[in-house]
């Protein structure tokens with residue numbers, strides 16, 4: 001049994017008559033990168049803030065590392081990057097972290113360790129105000145890593161970064177995960193969650209719609225079959241995959257809910273019925289497709305979720 005690091009039970013937050021978080025029950029296991037995915041305003045930050053004990057739930061509960069969220073001994077074991085950390089602009093990256101380390105009773109060697117981890121050691125002497133946005137975010141992660149917390153909570157760590165900065169941040173999270181760090185990362189960018197997370201919780205309008213591995217969420221692959229005449233092919237494929245299991249997607253192509261292993265049988269059946277098979281391709285559903293099915297929210301530029 002893998003150890004539970006976070007468990008929420010019916011976690012709810014109401015602001016006036018607005019339910020920001022609505023009975024969310026989620027679990028995060030030790031050593032995994034958990035992607036908390038949802039459009040802007042879905043309730044991600046509010047949920048994370050309750051986990052960190054920064055705000056109180058209206059109902060339900062959150063436990064972190066086996067104890068109620070918000071207890072000082074629990075909070076001390078969580079590192080968080082949530083709504084931009086406050087750094088002194090005229091101090092260097094290293095001096096900013098040294099100030100924080102001292103406050104937590106940690107030695108300067110700990111500062112050097114985390115700067116190394118986020119690949120900022122070479123620029124540690126430069127003033128914070130001269131850092132790029134990506135470097136500022138990495139320093140934020142370094143600050144969260146001070147003292148080797150059991151759990152790292154990163155709220156939209158790639159928000160506002162350029163593509164290179166985003167790639168750097170993803171690589172950083174992957175390297176932390178490889179070192180055994182448990183990470184919860186919120187994001188509205190599907191591609192990034194798909195790339196780096198083990199499991200995903202999908203949240204929309206405060207409700208947790210699904211919690212599963214990325215692979216399970218995406219479900220099995222489908223086949224794309226281009227065959228003529230299309231109507232005859234449709235009839236044959238519907239006998240194989242059911243009426244609901246076949247869709248026309250244009251260009252004489254049908255999408256069929258059958259696994260890749262069904263390809264030989266599909267081709268054989270079509271040919272037996274004197275249907276010309278021009279192309280059969282295995283198409284994996286992206287997380288974006290799945291999210292759209294669950295929420296009805298089409299995504300922006302194929303990457304981002306918009307509410």
Ligand SMILES: Nc1ncnc2c1ncn2[C@@H]1O[C@H](COP(=O)(O)OP(=O)(O)OP(=O)(O)O)[C@@H](O)[C@H]1O
Pocket residue numbers: 015018019020021038039040041042043044045046047156188
């Ligand atoms: N302090 C507050 N007072 C009133 N409403 C709030 C407060 N904090 C959040 N909300 C509302 O709760 C809902 C969820 O917000 P939350 O910030 O948790 O979403 P999110 O998924 O993190 O989105 P984003 O990516 O935009 O931060 C939103 O409708 C927001 O307007």
